[in-house]
Amino acid sequence: MTASTETLHLQHADHQAHSGAHGWRRWLYATNHKDIGTLYLWFSFTMFLLGGTMALGIRAELFQPGLQFWHPEFFNQLTTLHGIIMVFGAIMPAFTGLANWMLPLMLGAPDMAFARMNNWSFWLLPPAAALLVISLFVPGGAPAGGWTLYPPLSIQAGMGMDLAIFAIHLLGLSSIMGSINIVTTVLNMRAPGMTLLKMPMFAWTSLVTAYLLIAVAPVLAGAVTMLLTDRHFGTHFFKAAGGGDPVLFQHIFWFFGHPEVYIMALPAFGIVSQILPTFARKPLFGYVSMVYAVCSIAILSFMVWAHHMFAVGLPATAQLFFMFMTMLIAVPTGVKVFNWIATMWQGEMTFETPMLFAIGFVCLFTVGGFSGLVLSIAPIDIQMTDTYYVVAHFHYVLVAGALFSLFGATYYWLPKWTGHMYNEKLGKLHFWWSMIWFNVTFFPMHFLGLAGMPRRIPDYPLQFTDFNSVASVGAFCFGLGQLLFLYNVINTIRGGAGRAPARPWEGAHTLEWEVASPAPHHTWETPPDEALVKKGLRAQLLDQDHE
Amino acid sequence: MNVENGVHDAHYFVPAPSRWPIVGSLALFLMALGAAFWMNKVPGGNWALLAGVIVLAWMLFGWFGDVIRESQAHSYGLQVDHSFRWGMSWFIFSEVMFFAAFFGALFYTRVISVPELGFFSGTHELLWPGFSADWPAATAPKLDAPYRAMEAVGIPATNTAILLSSGITLTWAHWGMVENRRTQLKLGLAFTVLLGAIFLCLQAYEYHHAWETMGLTLASGAYGATFYMLTGFHGMHVLVGTIMLATMLVRVLRGHFNAEHHFGFEAAAWYWHFVDVVWLLLFVFVYWL
Numbered sequence: 090m091t092a093s094t095e096t097l098h099l100q101h102a103d104h105q106a107h108s109g110a111h112g113w114r115r116w117l118y119a120t121n122h123k124d125i126g127t128l129y130l131w132f133s134f135t136m137f138l139l140g141g142t143m144a145l146g147i148r149a150e151l152f153q154p155g156l157q158f159w160h161p162e163f164f165n166q167l168t169t170l171h172g173i174i175m176v177f178g179a180i181m182p183a184f185t186g187l188a189n190w191m192l193p194l195m196l197g198a199p200d201m202a203f204a205r206m207n208n209w210s211f212w213l214l215p216p217a218a219a220l221l222v223i224s225l226f227v228p229g230g231a232p233a234g235g236w237t238l239y240p241p242l243s244i245q246a247g248m249g250m251d252l253a254i255f256a257i258h259l260l261g262l263s264s265i266m267g268s269i270n271i272v273t274t275v276l277n278m279r280a281p282g283m284t285l286l287k288m289p290m291f292a293w294t295s296l297v298t299a300y301l302l303i304a305v306a307p308v309l310a311g312a313v314t315m316l317l318t319d320r321h322f323g324t325h326f327f328k329a330a331g332g333g334d335p336v337l338f339q340h341i342f343w344f345f346g347h348p349e350v351y352i353m354a355l356p357a358f359g360i361v362s363q364i365l366p367t368f369a370r371k372p373l374f375g376y377v378s379m380v381y382a383v384c385s386i387a388i389l390s391f392m393v394w395a396h397h398m399f400a401v402g403l404p405a406t407a408q409l410f411f412m413f414m415t416m417l418i419a420v421p422t423g424v425k426v427f428n429w430i431a432t433m434w435q436g437e438m439t440f441e442t443p444m445l446f447a448i449g450f451v452c453l454f455t456v457g458g459f460s461g462l463v464l465s466i467a468p469i470d471i472q473m474t475d476t477y478y479v480v481a482h483f484h485y486v487l488v489a490g491a492l493f494s495l496f497g498a499t500y501y502w503l504p505k506w507t508g509h510m511y512n513e514k515l516g517k518l519h520f521w522w523s524m525i526w527f528n529v530t531f532f533p534m535h536f537l538g539l540a541g542m543p544r545r546i547p548d549y550p551l552q553f554t555d556f557n558s559v560a561s562v563g564a565f566c567f568g569l570g571q572l573l574f575l576y577n578v579i580n581t582i583r584g585g586a587g588r589a590p591a592r593p594w595e596g597a598h599t600l601e602w603e604v605a606s607p608a609p610h611h612t613w614e615t616p617p618d619e620a621l622v623k624k625g626l627r628a629q630l631l632d633q634d635h636e
Numbered sequence: 637m638n639v640e641n642g643v644h645d646a647h648y649f650v651p652a653p654s655r656w657p658i659v660g661s662l663a664l665f666l667m668a669l670g671a672a673f674w675m676n677k678v679p680g681g682n683w684a685l686l687a688g689v690i691v692l693a694w695m696l697f698g699w700f701g702d703v704i705r706e707s708q709a710h711s712y713g714l715q716v717d718h719s720f721r722w723g724m725s726w727f728i729f730s731e732v733m734f735f736a737a738f739f740g741a742l743f744y745t746r747v748i749s750v751p752e753l754g755f756f757s758g759t760h761e762l763l764w765p766g767f768s769a770d771w772p773a774a775t776a777p778k779l780d781a782p783y784r785a786m787e788a789v790g791i792p793a794t795n796t797a798i799l800l801s802s803g804i805t806l807t808w809a810h811w812g813m814v815e816n817r818r819t820q821l822k823l824g825l826a827f828t829v830l831l832g833a834i835f836l837c838l839q840a841y842e843y844h845h846a847w848e849t850m851g852l853t854l855a856s857g858a859y860g861a862t863f864y865m866l867t868g869f870h871g872m873h874v875l876v877g878t879i880m881l882a883t884m885l886v887r888v889l890r891g892h893f894n895a896e897h898h899f900g901f902e903a904a905a906w907y908w909h910f911v912d913v914v915w916l917l918l919f920v921f922v923y924w925l
Contacts, residue, residue, distance in 0.1 A: 118653035118654055120651050199647065200650045213661050216664065220665075248676040251671075252668075252672045254672075259664055262664070269723050272722065278719075303730045307731070308737040311738055315737075315865070320675075323853070324860070324864075325860075326862075329753065332745060332858035332859070333857075334748070334749035341737055
């Protein structure tokens with residue numbers, strides 16, 4: 090423990106007196122970034138289990154051909170809610186939770202820039218989730234037209250769609266406020282001496298992600314508002330009968346939807362860029378090129394949206410434009426993958442659980458990236474649209490990508506959060522279990538898609554049976570394995586494998602490791618002094634000026 | 637850090653636990669649930685919606701009240717001031733993107749979907765008799781409900797002049813603030829609020845006239861939809877901006893703000909100019925061209 094940490098402890102003791110509310114008020118009235126981060130993380134894990142249960146409902150039905158368990162209408166509700174809940178309820182809040190917990194610690198700030206608004210960002214999520222769950226029980230059931238809510242289906246649907254629309258409004262509001270908080274914190278609350286090009290990569294990716302969200306969450310709000318008025322107030326935005334066009338919805342939705350893909354991927358890139366250098370005991374390779382790559386991906390992500398719409402009959406020039414822009418994203422993404430591998434090259438690597446998940450991420454995200462490259466080719470995509478090939482593709486980037494990075498981040502920072510080490514054996518078991526069953530679940534879906542199996546249909550012809558059965562077995566095993574993760578986390582909170590030192594990973598040099606474990610309720614109430622910041626930057630080879 | 641204020645704030649101000657966010661969440665939950673029920677004619681929906689609005693108003697009073705008290709107590713140092721500036725800028729950027737969605741819908745409809753409908757022969761048989769791919773379309777889906785499109789001259793042009801002048805009076809008020817001429821500040825702010833209110837009254841009259849006399853409703857095809865949604869959301873923003881400026885007027889009358897510290901006023905002014913710019917785009921693309 091460093092001298093500065095001792096000082097911090099003393100300051101902390103002084104402040105214990107006014108450290109705020111206790112009991113339920115601590116969580117409902119929270120203004121502490123750590124408490125709010127914890128709320129985000131538990132909420133997202135709960136939603137992960139809920140959305141995961143729906144996924145298992147889907148896989149149970151698809152285990153063999155014919156209709157087994159669900160009415161087709163309910164099957165469609167499952168696929169729709171699974172998508173909405175996993176995207177907006179599980180993955181996005183988890184990243185915001187991590188940003189909440191870690192950004193002030195990593196940047197040397199006393200809290201998020203707007204602590205009260207931070208609380209509101211979180212507490213809009215449970216009402217939104219409640220609206221989605223309530224929609225299952227109203228006449229007509231939950232929305233069933235897919236998470237993309239395309240009209241005309243979404244205009245014809247029952248009142249469950251209205252609940253989903255308002256849920257999306259609340260989720261959007263939460264995202265915008267959370268993002269304004271993150272951007273302001275990163276831009277205005279950094280420790281002295283930490284210029285933009287010396288921040289931890291996780292801060293960079295959080296900044297860019299938040300920027301993307303502020304830009305596109307309002308666009309989604311506009312899209313679903315137009316749906317709402319088309320449904321109830323007689324407007325004709327998406328109805329050809331009044332001069333409108335259903336394809337217009339797809340344009341607006343995907344103008345949100347494609348950056349959204351990177352909103353779920355960029356923070357994962359940031360996490361992996363923290364974990365790999367730590368366990369390779371080498372500074373991140375090509376830091377500045379990493380920053381430029383993240384920014385390029387963000388800018389390009391606004392110019393590729395119609396690659397989700399190759400099958401709706403766009404003009405050939407538009408198809409070519411969106412096809413080539415999409416392929417262009419492979420360049421900065423390739424830079425990142427190259428840099429991660431170069432970071433590990435000749436490193437003194439050890440393979441603790443966070444490192445395993447990070448390496449798993451690099452391997453499997455790349456597979457998902459390549460299948461994305463395949464789909465970017467318009468003539469191929471016209472064949473593959475709405476097949477299981479697409480399902481395989483985005484689960485490789487979202488499960489093995491986003492989710493694996495979240496697991497890695499949890500194991501990496503759990504000692505800082507709880508003050509205890511997790512059970513390494515269980516962690517490794519969780520990794521290998523997830524790695525194997527993930528691939529058993531989703532790899533066969535490539536073949537199913539290539540053979541022509543459409544998504545969002547509860548039944549299929551006999552020739553698809555084998556791969557579907559394999560995928561269903563894989564899904565149930567994968568799902569079961571996540572309880573192992575839950576057990577490990579709870580066990581760690583209760584003591585785990587013993588007390589964690591302030592810096593449990595010898596190769597970690599960012600500021601969060603300068604405070605005690607568990608991190609005191611208030612940290613960096615006065616900014617860390619420049620010498621301390623410089624010491625960490627030197628270890629990351631970020632001390633030279635980047636001209 | 638912030639020495640000129642007489643306050644040495646080595647500490648960034650982190651507010652104590654507050655009940656307002658959770659109250660706001662409750663309000664929005666009630667409003668969302670209530671609106672969904674009301675739109676589907678479920679009994680009680682309208683009451684839940686109303687309750688939500690009341691709770692939201694209570695929350696806004698309480699929360700902004702806390703912020704104003706903290707500001708008056710000099711809790712906010714220079715770094716907090718910077719945070720507010722960043723926060724407001726990014727909030728306005730998000731509003732720009734919200735309007736961008738509706739402008740995008742307008743351009744797409746005018747440039748792509750309506751001409752495409754006219755491109756295929758016989759389309760009008762599928763849509764409605766007498767359909768022609770014009771903008772604004774001469775008739776609504778039901779032939780018995782013909783409508784007239786909006787003109788740029790008249791109320792819209794007057795409203796443009798009103799909003800532009802309100803930008804001038806607001807800037808004049810700001811000069812008064814910076815140069816510590818409080819009377820100029822009060823007068824300028826009062827004029828701005830008044831101009832905002834006149835704009836809203838004129839727009840309400842225009843809506844009434846369009847709906848009742850010209851037959852132009854939300855259901856008048858894509859033209860009616862884009863017209864009402866764009867100008868309607870803009871009008872709501874003018875209302876919010878006017879309330880913000882009126883709040884600032886009350887604060888000025890109570891002696892808040894000085895030449896150096898008046899970000900609350902500035903934020904409201906930024907918002908007002910943003911609303912102004914949106915109107916100029918509306919005037920050009922919705923009313924004029």
